[in-house]
Amino acid sequence: MNILTIALRNSRKKWVRTLLLLLVFTLGVVSIVSLNFVSRVVGEGLEKKLVSFGANILVSPISEKLTVSYGGFALGDMLFDVNYLDERDTIARIDAIALRKNISVIAPKLVVMDRVQGMAVAIVGVRFAQEKQLKSYWDVAQGALPGEEPAPAKKAGGGMHAASTPASAHTPPPTPAPTPAPIPAETSPTGLAQAAMAPLGLPKDTYSGNGVLVGSAAAAKLNLKLGDKVPLGKTHMLVTGILAPTGSEDDNVLLADLTFVQNAVGRTGKANFLEVAALCSGCPIEDIVNQLGAALPNVEIKTLRNIVEQRMYSVHFVKRLILSVSLVILLTGCSMVGISMLSAVNERKKEIGILRSLGFSRRAVFSIFFAEAASIGLLAGVVGYLAGFAVSFRILQVLELSEGATLSFEPLHLLATAVILALLTSLASLVPAWKAAAIEPSEALVTL
Amino acid sequence: MNTAATAAPDLGAAMNASIDQAPILHAVDVTKSFTQDGTPTQALKGVSLSVAPGEFVSIVGRSGSGKSTFLSVLSTLLRPDSGQLTYNGFDLTTASEADIDGLRHRDFAVIFQFHYLLPYLTALENTLLPFMRGLKPVSRAQKERARECLERVGLADKGHRLPGQLSGGEQQRVAIARALVKDAQILFADEPTGSLDSATGSTVMELLSQIHKDGLSVVMVTHNEQYASLSDRVVRMADGLVV
Ligand SMILES: Nc1ncnc2c1ncn2[C@@H]1O[C@H](COP(=O)(O)OP(=O)(O)OP(=O)(O)O)[C@@H](O)[C@H]1O
Ligand SMILES: [Mg+2]
Numbered sequence: 001m002n003i004l005t006i007a008l009r010n011s012r013k014k015w016v017r018t019l020l021l022l023l024v025f026t027l028g029v030v031s032i033v034s035l036n037f038v039s040r041v042v043g044e045g046l047e048k049k050l051v052s053f054g055a056n057i058l059v060s061p062i063s064e065k066l067t068v069s070y071g072g073f074a075l076g077d078m079l080f081d082v083n084y085l086d087e088r089d090t091i092a093r094i095d096a097i098a099l100r101k102n103i104s105v106i107a108p109k110l111v112v113m114d115r116v117q118g119m120a121v122a123i124v125g126v127r128f129a130q131e132k133q134l135k136s137y138w139d140v141a142q143g144a145l146p147g148e149e150p151a152p153a154k155k156a157g158g159g160m161h162a163a164s165t166p167a168s169a170h171t172p173p174p175t176p177a178p179t180p181a182p183i184p185a186e187t188s189p190t191g192l193a194q195a196a197m198a199p200l201g202l203p204k205d206t207y208s209g210n211g212v213l214v215g216s217a218a219a220a221k222l223n224l225k226l227g228d229k230v231p232l233g234k235t236h237m238l239v240t241g242i243l244a245p246t247g248s249e250d251d252n253v254l255l256a257d258l259t260f261v262q263n264a265v266g267r268t269g270k271a272n273f274l275e276v277a278a279l280c281s282g283c284p285i286e287d288i289v290n291q292l293g294a295a296l297p298n299v300e301i302k303t304l305r306n307i308v309e310q311r312m313y314s315v316h317f318v319k320r321l322i323l324s325v326s327l328v329i330l331l332t333g334c335s336m337v338g339i340s341m342l343s344a345v346n347e348r349k350k351e352i353g354i355l356r357s358l359g360f361s362r363r364a365v366f367s368i369f370f371a372e373a374a375s376i377g378l379l380a381g382v383v384g385y386l387a388g389f390a391v392s393f394r395i396l397q398v399l400e401l402s403e404g405a406t407l408s409f410e411p412l413h414l415l416a417t418a419v420i421l422a423l424l425t426s427l428a429s430l431v432p433a434w435k436a437a438a439i440e441p442s443e444a445l446v447t448l
Numbered sequence: 449m450n451t452a453a454t455a456a457p458d459l460g461a462a463m464n465a466s467i468d469q470a471p472i473l474h475a476v477d478v479t480k481s482f483t484q485d486g487t488p489t490q491a492l493k494g495v496s497l498s499v500a501p502g503e504f505v506s507i508v509g510r511s512g513s514g515k516s517t518f519l520s521v522l523s524t525l526l527r528p529d530s531g532q533l534t535y536n537g538f539d540l541t542t543a544s545e546a547d548i549d550g551l552r553h554r555d556f557a558v559i560f561q562f563h564y565l566l567p568y569l570t571a572l573e574n575t576l577l578p579f580m581r582g583l584k585p586v587s588r589a590q591k592e593r594a595r596e597c598l599e600r601v602g603l604a605d606k607g608h609r610l611p612g613q614l615s616g617g618e619q620q621r622v623a624i625a626r627a628l629v630k631d632a633q634i635l636f637a638d639e640p641t642g643s644l645d646s647a648t649g650s651t652v653m654e655l656l657s658q659i660h661k662d663g664l665s666v667v668m669v670t671h672n673e674q675y676a677s678l679s680d681r682v683v684r685m686a687d688g689l690v691v
Contacts, residue, residue, distance in 0.1 A: 001576060001586040006566070013568035354564045357525055358578045358626075359553025361546065442526035445560055 003364060006355075007372040010348075017340055021376050021425075022383070024336055028329035029384025029421060030391055035326065037392035037407060039319040043312065056134075056304045057289060059094070059296060060273035061085055084270040087258075090296065094276060097291040102278050105133045108271040110261050116222050116230055122253045123232060125261030125271075128207055134277055135250070143226045143241035146211025146257060150241075208259040211240035217251040219243075230254065233264040334428035337373055341432035345369070345439075352436055353444025362437040369433035370426050377425030381418030470537065471498035472634060472665050478521055478531030480514075491517040493688035494531070499634070504657070504666040506676035509685035515669040516638055518685065522667060523558050523636040524548050535634075553578060557627030557635045561642035564623065565611040571598065571622045572607035578630045590629075597625040601655060617648035624655055634665040641675060653678060 011018045061083035087108045094106055110125035128145050132138065144150035214224050219242045224230070228239045237256050245251055262268050278288060285303060292301050345352075352365055393407055480492040491514045499505055507515050520526035521533065524540055533540040535551065543551075565574045575594040579586045598607050601621035603614075611619055620640060627635055637656065641649030653675050660666045660679075668679065676682045684691050 001573065001580055002583050003580055004583070005573070005580060006569070009566075009568040009573075350564055351566055353525075354566070355577070357523075357552060357558045358581075359549050359551075360581050361549045364581055440526075442520045445525065445558075445564065 003360075003368060004371055004375075007368050007375065011372055011375065014344075018376060021333065021337055021340065022380050024329065024333040025377060025380030025421060025425065026384040026387065028326055028333055029380055029417060030388040031322065031329065032326040033385050033388025033417065034392035034395065035319060035322045037388065038395050039315055041392070041396055041407060043315055057276040057278070057285070057292065058273055058300075058302045058304060059085070059090065059276060059292065060300045060302070062298065062300050084267065084272065085274065085299065087269050087271040087274075090271070090274055090299075093295045094274070094292065097288070097295050099284065099288050099291055102284070102288060103276055105130050105275075105277040107131055107134050107275040107277070108258060109273055109275065110258055110265075110267065110270060111272050112232070112261060112265050114232060116254075119222060121218060121222065123212075123230075123237075123261060124253050124255050125258035126255050127258050128213075128255075131255070134275060135246075135248075137246060138250075139244040139246075140213070140241045141216065141244040143239070146209060146213055146240045147207030208257050210235065210237045210260055211257070212237040213241045213243060213255040214239055215243050215251040215253050215255070216245040218254060232256070232261070233266070235264050330424065334424060337376065337425050337428040338432060341369060341373060341429050342435070345432050345436045348436070349439055349444045352439045353441040356439070356441035357445065365439070366433045366437040369429055369436050373429030373433075374422040374426040377421035377423070378418050380425075381421030382414065384421070385414045385417045469500055472501045472503075472536055473497075473499040473522060473667070474532070474534045475518075475522060476532040478518070478528045478533065480517055480521060480526065480528050491688055492521070492528070495685070495688070495690050496531075497522070497683060497690065499665055499667060501633075502660075502663050502665055503681065504660045504679040505668070506679040506682045507667065507669045507685060508671065508673065508676050508682055511671075513685040514688040515685055519636055519638050519667065519669050523556055524552060525558065553581065554630065555633040557630065557632035559620070559623045559627050559635070559637045559640050561639040565619055565626075567611050570608050570610055571603060571614065571618075571625075574611065574622055575607075575625045575629050577626060594625070594629050597628045598622070600628065601625045602651075615648075617644050617652065620644060620648075620652055621655065624652070624659075628659065632664065634667065635659065637666065637668040639669055639671065641670070641672065649675070 085108075091106055091108065094100075094103065097103075107127060107130040112123045112125070113120060114123050115121070128147055132145065140150075212230055214222075218224070224239050224242070226239055226242065230237045230239065237254070237260070243250060258271070262270060276288075276292070278285060289301050289303065293299075355365055355368075356362075389407070389409060396407065475498075476496045477494045478492055478496070479490070479494050481488050481490045483489075493514075495514070495518055497505070497518075507518065509515050517526065521528045524533075528541065531541070535555070538547075540548070540551075565571075566577065569577070572591075572594055573580075575597055576586050576590060579590045595604070595607065598604055601624050603618060603621055603625065606614065606618065611622070614622065620643075624640075635656075640656065641652050644652060649672070656666060656668065657678050666679070668675075670676050
């Protein structure tokens with residue numbers, strides 16, 4: 001028992017008032033905290049995208065019809081009106097620009113629309129080594145990337161399918177490995193380009209098997225499992241891996257080796273577009289775009305950053321809106337504290353007189369009221385933070401907004417929230433507490 | 449006993465105190481006026497009083513004669529307009545607020561017509577209130593002392609009750625226990641029996657005279673001549689003056 005006992009006992013006695021104040025403040029804190037969490041996670045997701053796009057530049061042929069798109073690339077009408085880039089030539093030209101040292105990855109892609117089990121689906125030919133570098137957020141849920149051994153923990157069934165490479169003799173496939181004839185042994189078109197890029201640390205893309213990596217949504221819709229065969233042209237592919245949800249368009253497509261796809265559809269050496277990732281953040285992206293434009297006439301060069309930045313802007317806007325609403329709630333709470341305390345001071349005049357007659361200093365009386373308000377703020381801060389955490393967890397779950405980012409509980413933030421709230425409520429109690437301290441014992445106690 | 453009282457040092461007054469002892473409390477020519485609705489009231493027109501250590505002084509007088517005002521000045525709850533007030537030779541009219549707080553905390557105890565207990569604290573906690581001034585928690589010894597005081601006023605078994613669960617007399621006795629707990633030097637009581645029936649009032653008065661016999665100085669305002677006669681000396685007031 002000490003001076004704080006007095007404040008706490010009174011709060012307990014006036015529990016309805018205390019509860020009401022707690023409720024208002026908790027509400028304010030919950031909305032601010034959950035807003036903060038949700039927008040941070042969503043923002044992080046976008047940021048991740050921004051980073052993974054990096055200073056990504058899309059190099060594509062000029063196309064007139066805009067109907068289907070992948071990765072921001074307009075595919076036009078797939079069957080009739082598609083322009084192609086020559087993979088080898090384009091890479092060679094990009095390789096020759098002055099700012100080549102700022103380019104980390106060049107990822108060519110060929111997109112093919114096909115029907116799998118009666119459903120239209122995009123099959124994207126990629127160079128997995130480059131693609132992996134470009135999409136660091138990729139997480140293979142089952143199996144492995146084509147050409148890679150699956151992680152030992154996820155062995156179930158994956159082992160045999162990643163085995164298009166002849167090295168895996170230890171797992172003899174039950175059926176003869178469908179290593180199809182159309183796969184050329186040489187990796188000619190990119191081989192040259194990669195040899196040129198090799199000094200910059202680009203991994204050599206040697207894989208050209210028929211493995212296919214399936215996006216999470218596509219796997220669910222098409223009911224594809226590891227080891228399933230997916231027809232493509234005259235040949236077929238083998239599912240070796242399934243991606244965890246990425247929140248990007250990769251969820252909806254099938255990803256196979258570029259050379260394999262090129263050969264399967266008879267477009268050897270062709271690509272629909274190339275993604276170019278710059279090495280740095282804040283590097284001279286405009287200059288790179290200009291140099292690319294000069295090196296590649298009649299080719300469209302776009303940056304993906306703008307798109308994501310626009311989305312970030314709308315997230316920030318909503319954040320500001322909710323923040324101002326929450327501030328209004330907190331402000332309302334503060335005036336509630338102020339008013340209720342002010343009337344409490346009048347009600348408790350005699351109590352204050354007694355305390356003063358017992359030798360309580362003005363400061364002690366002040367701190368009783370102050371502590372009462374602060375404890376409400378402190379409690380509201382803690383409860384509000386925890387509730388806000390739970391609420392945002394639920395929101396992210398329901399809206400599927402997380403985009404791969406996760407909520408993390410931070411005790412330091414909990415502490416900071418509680419302290420800030422305590423400061424806020426004690427600030428609101430400043431005037432009433434000061435009035436209480438100014439009460440003279442005689443005027444409060446002596447009955448005439 | 450001695451009903452003839454004047455403001456001058458009373459030779460026959462001191463029962464517990466020797467005459468040559470310096471007064472514990474000494475007020476000289478105290479004035480106080482209030483202004484209500486623009487009209488000033490001179491509540492004290494220059495009153496003097498000396499209280500010897502261990503003395504029991506009663507102040508009696510008609511309603512409005514200034515008794516409560518005087519007691520408030522004596523107990524430092526009210527600052528006088530003019531005049532002198534010393535406690536053990538220490539000038540209270542010029543003392544700092546911190547010194548006054550310290551005095552109220554240690555040496556002075558006040559009880560009122562109404563008990564003025566904090567309604568949300570139990571009887572024991574109310575008794576402990578003087579020790580709850582700061583962040584330092586109440587010690588085991590202090591709790592023990594509070595229990596003793598409650599026992600002394602006959603409420604040993606009711607320490608856990610809230611004031612609302614106690615009768616008027618019991619509440620006043622808790623207030624007395626609270627005054628006792630801190631080992632005060634001087635007890636001020638403003639009509640401590642004013643809101644009690646005569647039987648309950650008598651037990652409270654008995655308590656007060658017991659406390660006095662234990663060595664505490666007591667200054668009590670009362671309307672009851674019979675209770676006043678329990679004291680060493682009776683001071684009569686009329687119209688803001690000691691008569
Ligand atoms: N706070 C105050 N404001 C204005 N006038 C006051 C105040 N306190 C006392 N008075 C006036 O001072 C005078 C003395 O009042 P006081 O309370 O000391 O009388 P009292 O002897 O205690 O009376 P009672 O026996 O009724 O308690 C009265 O006329 C009263 O109206
Ligand atoms: Mg009075």
